Amino acid sequence: xxxxGISLVKxxxxxxLFAPLLAVASGPxxxxxxxxxxxxxxxxxxxxxxxxxxxxxCHGASYMRYNRLQQIGLSESMIKxxxxxxxxxxxxxxxxxxxxxxxxxxxxxxxxxxxxIARSRASEFGSGADWLYTYLRGFYRDSERPTGxxxxxxxxxxxxxxxxxxxxxxxxxxTEADDGHGGxxxxxxxxxxxxxxxxxxxxxKATADLVSYLVWMGEPMAETRKTIGTVVLAFLGLLFxxxxxxxxxxxxxxx
Numbered sequence: 001x002x003x004x005g006i007s008l009v010k011x012x013x014x015x016x017l018f019a020p021l022l023a024v025a026s027g028p029x030x031x032x033x034x035x036x037x038x039x040x041x042x043x044x045x046x047x048x049x050x051x052x053x054x055x056x057x058c059h060g061a062s063y064m065r066y067n068r069l070q071q072i073g074l075s076e077s078m079i080k081x082x083x084x085x086x087x088x089x090x091x092x093x094x095x096x097x098x099x100x101x102x103x104x105x106x107x108x109x110x111x112x113x114x115x116x117i118a119r120s121r122a123s124e125f126g127s128g129a130d131w132l133y134t135y136l137r138g139f140y141r142d143s144e145r146p147t148g149x150x151x152x153x154x155x156x157x158x159x160x161x162x163x164x165x166x167x168x169x170x171x172x173x174x175t176e177a178d179d180g181h182g183g184x185x186x187x188x189x190x191x192x193x194x195x196x197x198x199x200x201x202x203x204x205k206a207t208a209d210l211v212s213y214l215v216w217m218g219e220p221m222a223e224t225r226k227t228i229g230t231v232v233l234a235f236l237g238l239l240f241x242x243x244x245x246x247x248x249x250x251x252x253x254x255x
Contacts (some may be wrong), residue, residue, distance in 0.1 A: 009073065009123055013180060015138060019228050020070040022237060023168030025215075030223070031134075032126075032127065032130040032131055032134045033130065033137070034127040034135055035130045035132065035133035035208060035211050036133075036208045037129045037211060037212050038208065038209070038210075038212045039223060041072045041073035042161065042213055043075075043208070043209045043212050044072040044073075044213050045073060046084060046206070046209040046213075047210045047212050047213025047214070048072065048074070048162075048213050049082070049083065050206060050209065050210045050213070051114075051210060051214070051217075052083045052211055054162045054187055055114060055210075056085070056086060056096060056164070057096070057162075058111040059096070059098065059111045059113065059114045060093075060094060060095045060096040060113050060114070060115075061093070061094040061095075061113065061114050061115045062093045062113055062115060063093065063113070064093060064094045064115050064220075065092065065093050065094070066079055066084055066091070066092060066094060066188075067079070067089055067090045067091050069083065074214070076090055081107055083182070084152075089159055099245075108158055109158060111159070111228075114214065114217075115217060115218065116217075117131060117214055118211070118214045118218045118219045119218040123175065126196075128215070128218075129211050129212075129215050131153070132214060133208065133211045134152075134153055135154060136163065136202070136210065136211070137167070137204065137207055138151045138152035138153050139151050139161035139164070139167070139170060140170040140172040140190055141169050141170065141190075141193065142172070146158075147159070147160040148160070149164075152171070152172075152188050159214070162205070163203075163206075166196050166197050166198045166206060167196045167198065167203045168189065168192060168193065168194050168197075169192060169193040169196075170190040170192060171191050171192075171193040172188050172189070172191075173188070173189045173190075175189070176189050177187070180236070188193055
């Protein structure tokens with residue numbers, strides 16, 4: 001009885017450990033489009049403009065200060081005249097006026113802060129940039145949702161499509177097929193319905209710029225860090241060569 005009890009406990013522990021993994025493995029595969037992330041200052045500046053005009057109304061970036069935008073080539077006057085709508089001083093964070101408690105009442109949940117959204121999505125899906133790029137291009141009309149919108153990779157999303165005037169309205173064509181195990185696999189194909197202000201190519205470029213800015217905002221010093229790392233490795237390589245030559249010269253009479 002004692003041995004059987006231990007065996008049963010082991011089975012229960014194994015089930016508890018691996019059940020979440022099995023649940024994930026059995027879920028639908030998430031297909032993400034490759035995001036053309038750019039570090040070009042013009043692309044980042046356009047992404048910052050889109051972020052301020054379309055995202056900063058509900059989503060804050062409280063760990064990002066306006067004066068950081070000077071790193072992507074924007075002057076202080078350009079930032080103050082065109083991008084500072086939620087602050088008085090250029091050194092202030094990119095906060096919003098909406099209170100979290102009010103947001104929970106209005107939307108059911110407070111919109112998340114977007115300062116490190118690209119990095120947080122990367123921890124969940126492998127590439128935060130790819131997830132954001134697919135998400136921003138994956139909205140479609142759904143009359144059953146309170147906002148009238150749904151998303152191909154974020155089913156029953158609570159956020160409306162804030163960029164719809166640029167992209168227009170997409171319509172979902174849903175098909176179901178057998179998965180070979182007695183279940184159904186749902187596939188959603190999007191078709192352009194009501195056109196927006198931009199063509200598909202223009203909208204893809206705009207969302208790529210916005211995603212590039214979100215990636216940059218999560219770590220503004222990334223490019224500087226890479227440059228410093230390259231210089232340090234080059235210095236260590238040179239130091240190794242000099243150390244080796246010194247060692248050979250020091251031990252030449254012994255060897």
